């Protein structure tokens with residue numbers, strides 16, 4: 001029905017608003033008039049609406065003052081022509097509209113579609129609400145009538161189809177500028193937008209479809225996407241079946257340094273996830289108090305009780321990759337482990353308190369052989385800004401971290417971002433069940449396993465973030481989101497990294 005843009009193993013290309021405007025211009029320059037493009041967009045949205053809600057007879061369509069509103073007017077006319085009753089609401093008077101938007105509004109007038117101005121308290125009478133208030137033209141916090149119209153849409157309790165972008169959501173950052181429409185469905189045009197996939201985007205967009213409006217391929221030439229939306233194709237592309245003669249020595253040795261007194265679980269979770277993702281050998285350097293627990297839970301992991309640097313000996317040099325941070329603490333033990341890791345001349349995955357120690361004492365460190373995995377709070381400490389500033393523009397924060405510290409940066413949280421030399425990638429998977437302790441530890445172990453098996457740091461980070469989130473989705477399908485535990489992920493992740501397995505037939509092992 002809708003024509004989605006092509007995807008390859010990198011995923012789907014995502015663009016910023018400015019780029020989509022440029023794409024619009026190129027399509028128009030290729031010979032499609034702007035108004036014709038608006039008609040295509042509206043017709044596409046109308047077809048999608050009809051296919052999704054065939055029973056609906058009465059619509060409320062809220063139209064803004066720009067071309068997003070124009071899409072709404074044309075859709076209203078199409079719906080009315082097919083016999084639906086339409087409540088068409090305008091936040092700006094027709095006389096103030098310009099260009100294609102004005103033409104669209106007048107076309108709907110001429111077709112006899114009624115209209116009313118938005119007033120606070122107006123009841124949305126439709127069984128379904130179409131949000132055509134604001135699209136890629138949103139600039140700054142939502143102002144004026146649009147603000148209360150967005151609040152009314154969210155209070156309506158009706159299904160909401162957002163045109164192009166849920167109004168109030170920033171197309172580039174996924175930040176909510178004031179209040180954004182909570183759509184149940186969004187249809188976005190020409191190119192998919194980065195902000196739909198990170199920050200508040202995933203919580204506001206609902207089900208997303210993309211229609212490129214038959215934009216010619218040449219329009220996309222020479223335009224570097226702002227980011228890639230990771231997809232499953234990456235797994236098979238990066239993890240082909242193993243050679244028959246594979247041996248553990250060729251699958252890499254990962255050492256996890258973590259688990260200070262009282263935080264043993266974090267190191268354990270990281271080591272277990274690392275083993276389940278296929279590292280040939282996994283060692284754990286942890287406080288001696290946690291060794292027995294580690295051996296009981298995962299005898300395959302070589303657990304070493306380490307009181308300090310002297311006990312660590314040559315362990316770091318024996319490993320191909322070090323994972324430092326899970327349960328590290330900020331005390332003398334954690335500082336010593338971090339110091340050893342930094343000195344080992346091995347690729348590093350740096351998480352949790354190792355990041356906090358870096359922020360406190362080691363500002364100015366730059367390496368090209370590490371993956372840093374901050375959550376927004378850790379990212380804020382590393383950048384010396386507030387967590388809200390990070391969340392206001394997650395893509396910019398991830399890229400700023402990567403530029404300042406080098407290597408590859410994973411900025412965690414809904415719509416995790418991976419910033420590296422090849423650009424930005426965003427993970428569309430994962431669920432709120434992951435808001436539970438230990439999830440980050442499992443991720444750092446998974447990243448270590450993929451680096452151990454020879455992936456570049458950047459591809460390990462992209463793939464690890466994706467598999468971690470997909471594993472959480474699989475575990476949530478089995479038992480629900482609430483109560484999902486980090487320890488549930490490793491067995492699901494194992495199934496995912498063997499893409500030739502049929503997931504339904506695979507039996508998750510503990």
Ligand SMILES: NC(=O)C1=CN([C@@H]2O[C@H](COP(=O)(O)OP(=O)(O)OC[C@H]3O[C@@H](n4cnc5c(N)ncnc54)[C@H](O)[C@@H]3O)[C@@H](O)[C@H]2O)[C@@H](O)CC1
Nearest residue numbers: 024038065066067068134135136137139140141142143164
């Ligand atoms: N020819 C084209 O360029 C096409 C554009 N299309 C649609 O047009 C949209 C882009 O249109 P525009 O560039 O006109 O932009 P929008 O319609 O997204 O936004 C511009 C309008 O929003 C108002 N506005 C901006 N920031 C505001 C704020 N913070 N608070 C309140 N009001 C605010 C402006 O005053 C103006 O009326 C796309 O999202 C898409 O839906 C589609 O019709 C496809 C073709």
Ligand SMILES: Nc1ncnc2c1ncn2[C@@H]1O[C@H](COP(=O)(O)OP(=O)(O)O)[C@@H](O)[C@H]1O
Nearest residue numbers: 412413414430431432434435437438439440441
């Ligand atoms: N609502 C959510 N949607 C998707 N992923 C989430 C969500 N909440 C948390 N996550 C993911 O779970 C992990 C949590 O990591 P972190 O905050 O470091 O946890 P911990 O410190 O407890 O190990 C990250 O990978 C993050 O992206």
Ligand SMILES: [K+]
Nearest residue numbers: 131134165167
């Ligand atoms: K919209």
